[in-house]
Amino acid sequence: MLNFSFYNPTKILFGQNQIAKISKEISPEARILLTCGGGSIKHNGVYDQVLAALAGRTVLEFSGIEPNPTYETLMEAVRVVREQRIDFLLAVGGGSVIDGTKFIAAAAPFTGEPWDILAKRAPITQAIPLGTVLTLPATGSEMNSGSVVTRRATQDKLAFMHPLVYPRFSVLDPTVTLTLPPRQVGNGVVDAFTHIMEQYLTYPVNAPVQDRFAEGLLLTLIEEGPKALATPEDVAVRANVMWCATLALNGLIGAGVPGDWATHMIGHEITALHGLDHAQTLAIILPAMMNVKRDRKRAKLLQYAARVWEINSGSEDERIDAAIERTRAFFESLGVRTYLRDYGIGAEAVPALLAQLERHQMTALGEHQDIDLATSRRILEQALAA
Amino acid sequence: MLNFSFYNPTKILFGQNQIAKISKEISPEARILLTCGGGSIKHNGVYDQVLAALAGRTVLEFSGIEPNPTYETLMEAVRVVREQRIDFLLAVGGGSVIDGTKFIAAAAPFTGEPWDILAKRAPITQAIPLGTVLTLPATGSEMNSGSVVTRRATQDKLAFMHPLVYPRFSVLDPTVTLTLPPRQVGNGVVDAFTHIMEQYLTYPVNAPVQDRFAEGLLLTLIEEGPKALATPEDVAVRANVMWCATLALNGLIGAGVPGDWATHMIGHEITALHGLDHAQTLAIILPAMMNVKRDRKRAKLLQYAARVWEINSGSEDERIDAAIERTRAFFESLGVRTYLRDYGIGAEAVPALLAQLERHQMTALGEHQDIDLATSRRILEQALAA
Numbered sequence: 001m002l003n004f005s006f007y008n009p010t011k012i013l014f015g016q017n018q019i020a021k022i023s024k025e026i027s028p029e030a031r032i033l034l035t036c037g038g039g040s041i042k043h044n045g046v047y048d049q050v051l052a053a054l055a056g057r058t059v060l061e062f063s064g065i066e067p068n069p070t071y072e073t074l075m076e077a078v079r080v081v082r083e084q085r086i087d088f089l090l091a092v093g094g095g096s097v098i099d100g101t102k103f104i105a106a107a108a109p110f111t112g113e114p115w116d117i118l119a120k121r122a123p124i125t126q127a128i129p130l131g132t133v134l135t136l137p138a139t140g141s142e143m144n145s146g147s148v149v150t151r152r153a154t155q156d157k158l159a160f161m162h163p164l165v166y167p168r169f170s171v172l173d174p175t176v177t178l179t180l181p182p183r184q185v186g187n188g189v190v191d192a193f194t195h196i197m198e199q200y201l202t203y204p205v206n207a208p209v210q211d212r213f214a215e216g217l218l219l220t221l222i223e224e225g226p227k228a229l230a231t232p233e234d235v236a237v238r239a240n241v242m243w244c245a246t247l248a249l250n251g252l253i254g255a256g257v258p259g260d261w262a263t264h265m266i267g268h269e270i271t272a273l274h275g276l277d278h279a280q281t282l283a284i285i286l287p288a289m290m291n292v293k294r295d296r297k298r299a300k301l302l303q304y305a306a307r308v309w310e311i312n313s314g315s316e317d318e319r320i321d322a323a324i325e326r327t328r329a330f331f332e333s334l335g336v337r338t339y340l341r342d343y344g345i346g347a348e349a350v351p352a353l354l355a356q357l358e359r360h361q362m363t364a365l366g367e368h369q370d371i372d373l374a375t376s377r378r379i380l381e382q383a384l385a386a
Numbered sequence: 387m388l389n390f391s392f393y394n395p396t397k398i399l400f401g402q403n404q405i406a407k408i409s410k411e412i413s414p415e416a417r418i419l420l421t422c423g424g425g426s427i428k429h430n431g432v433y434d435q436v437l438a439a440l441a442g443r444t445v446l447e448f449s450g451i452e453p454n455p456t457y458e459t460l461m462e463a464v465r466v467v468r469e470q471r472i473d474f475l476l477a478v479g480g481g482s483v484i485d486g487t488k489f490i491a492a493a494a495p496f497t498g499e500p501w502d503i504l505a506k507r508a509p510i511t512q513a514i515p516l517g518t519v520l521t522l523p524a525t526g527s528e529m530n531s532g533s534v535v536t537r538r539a540t541q542d543k544l545a546f547m548h549p550l551v552y553p554r555f556s557v558l559d560p561t562v563t564l565t566l567p568p569r570q571v572g573n574g575v576v577d578a579f580t581h582i583m584e585q586y587l588t589y590p591v592n593a594p595v596q597d598r599f600a601e602g603l604l605l606t607l608i609e610e611g612p613k614a615l616a617t618p619e620d621v622a623v624r625a626n627v628m629w630c631a632t633l634a635l636n637g638l639i640g641a642g643v644p645g646d647w648a649t650h651m652i653g654h655e656i657t658a659l660h661g662l663d664h665a666q667t668l669a670i671i672l673p674a675m676m677n678v679k680r681d682r683k684r685a686k687l688l689q690y691a692a693r694v695w696e697i698n699s700g701s702e703d704e705r706i707d708a709a710i711e712r713t714r715a716f717f718e719s720l721g722v723r724t725y726l727r728d729y730g731i732g733a734e735a736v737p738a739l740l741a742q743l744e745r746h747q748m749t750a751l752g753e754h755q756d757i758d759l760a761t762s763r764r765i766l767e768q769a770l771a772a
């Protein structure tokens with residue numbers, strides 16, 4: 001196992017009727033800004049539950065944080081925070097609302113151009129405290145310190161991480177996910193699954209606990225993910241999916257092991273140029289990545305085949321092929337297509353995607369930093385069609 | 387899965403040479419009290435590493451915290467903390483030193499009789515911040531908010547938990563465990579294993595992630611524990627054992643599932659009256675507990691047999707019998723005997739143990755609160771000898 005530092009102070013309030021508890025987690029004197037997205041929380045009862053929990057408190061509202069939250073929108077919220085002397089941010093929504101709120105939290109007290117937090121890794125020394133009420137299990141943002149923000153003007157999609165933007169608390173009530181559309185449910189499972197794979201499918205470092213935790217999450221998503229679509233009213237299934245998605249990216253399974261993240265980096269460029277959902281890009285790139293990197297990932301691919309899919313017969317390459325196909329079939333079973341062509345994207349798109357990777361200095365990706373532009377080209381070409 | 391709240395803000399610094407980093411985790415102005423046990427840290431280099439890391443800081447020392455730390459000793463440290471205006475406690479040792487230091491942290495600012503924190507669950511509102519350098523993987527105290535303290539005068543062994551006594555940081559450097567005597571290594575593995583079983587071997591609540599995490603830790607201890615004794619110089623093995631022991635009791639695998647803890651409660655009385663090591667009492671009671679409670683624990687016993695020991699043939703009771711025997715053999719392979727008779731304790735000891743349980747109101751133990759004194763008697767009688 002590699003040396004590591006692990007720190008995660010987010011308090012999780014998990015289960016039905018937990019939204020009512022947020023009043024105890026926020027100072028009574030706080031001036032609260034509730035941040036949210038497009039309005040689904042106003043139709044499914046979550047908004048009403050939050051306002052009921054905060055009755056008598058000072059609560060302002062900032063809605064309209066979009067999927068792949070933009071710097072332009074978030075800076076409007078920063079202006080509200082500054083003008084209204086907000087001292088607590090309550091993100092109510094999915095990963096985009098939470099990611100966006102983390103940026104607001106860091107940008108509001110920042111002196112200078114807040115874009116530099118993303119573009120120049122400008123250090124931050126303070127942040128407005130934030131909490132979250134999660135409505136969409138997928139990104140894990142509810143229990144980590146990371147945030148991804150897009151600049152609309154340039155379609156740059158950049159990330160920052162800082163301990164100051166760990167949510168103070170996150171409410172995970174699986175009943176609020178019952179009304180999600182199937183596309184978001186499927187996307188969420190693919191997103192969580194790929195987060196696990198980015199930390200698991202690298203090379204062995206004698207970290208059996210991390211491996212087994214990762215495999216345990218993968219197996220649970222494989223069991224429960226399709227059930228969330230087939231029996232959408234089953235709260236117990238939603239609870240298991242929700243807890244998997246949080247644990248997939250809260251730092252635990254990645255502590256002491258290498259990380260890959262190349263699938264995410266290439267996927268980000270597809271979203272930026274073609275507007276695909278984040279999870280769609282992961283479902284497209286991951287199987288191609290597994291195939292192209294099969295030699296350097298061989299030991300973990302074989303372990304994945306055996307322990308996650310019970311593939312134990314055939315040559316090594318046959319087992320790896322089978323594991324890749326099972327992964328692809330799993331994504332497809334969730335309603336997430338796995339080839340660029342399925343989204344109307346052809347070979348003519350590849351040069352522009354490679355140019356974006358180059359512009360963002362994504363020319364040495366993966367756990368060995370050996371995924372150069374030529375390798376990314378092979379991955380994208382394999383991802384075009386069956 | 388059951389509703390739960392999970393919060394664990396302890397920062398883990400894991401790996402070789404991490405002790406040097408503690409200076410960054412403690413305020414430069416802090417008046418530090420280093421707490422420790424019997425002196426082993428002065429022979430294995432840990433003490434020197436800690437003092438080197440804190441060069442130039444104000445560091446006082448309190449040594450002599452014993453295994454099963456006593457209120458009497460800890461109150462001497464409380465006096466030092468108060469007189470010397472200590473504002474940071476650094477526990478360097480195993481679970482007893484860390485548990486004791488948590489009590490010191492809570493007792494020093496407490497107004498009134500600090501024993502009430504344990505005996506009357508008197509609420510605490512402040513605690514001296516503490517950090518730890520762990521030397522013995524076993525109890526998990528380095529990443530939880532619990533503490534067990536014994537009153538020498540009465541042999542009462544009582545516990546308290548409070549979020550204020552989470553360590554701010556804990557250093558887990560597996561190299562410092564290389565010089566542990568085999569008895570402490572074996573005890574540590576049994577202790578961690580039993581912590582997992584107390585949270586796993588109850589009844590199913592549809593919590594597949596918690597089950598798989600628990601099974602992953604058990605499997606890893608089964609693989610790595612004997613190696614720690616057979617190849618004591620292997621740092622990678624020690625690292626895996628150390629991380630297992632911490633994750634066994636940091637709240638994660640117990641979140642959202644029932645807990646048993648009857649084995650611990652009965653074991654505590656054996657330590658109190660007969661002075662056995664904590665882990666020895668667990669190795670004695672757990673197999674008998676599994677046998678006596680086989681009906682209400684049946685579903686999880688069969689899952690444990692199949693997933694942890696790969697026992698898949700035979701009748702249900704045969705599989706359960708086999709799983710209990712494998713558990714017992716595992717403990718014995720670590721050098722920890724599993725019957726009271728092995729420690730010279732006979733049937734004549736049972737009434738006094740039951741009287742202690744009654745005196746401590748331990749008359750409705752286990753996940754169903756159905757382990758009354760008659761059941762505890764059966765467990766103790768089965769634990770006498772093969």
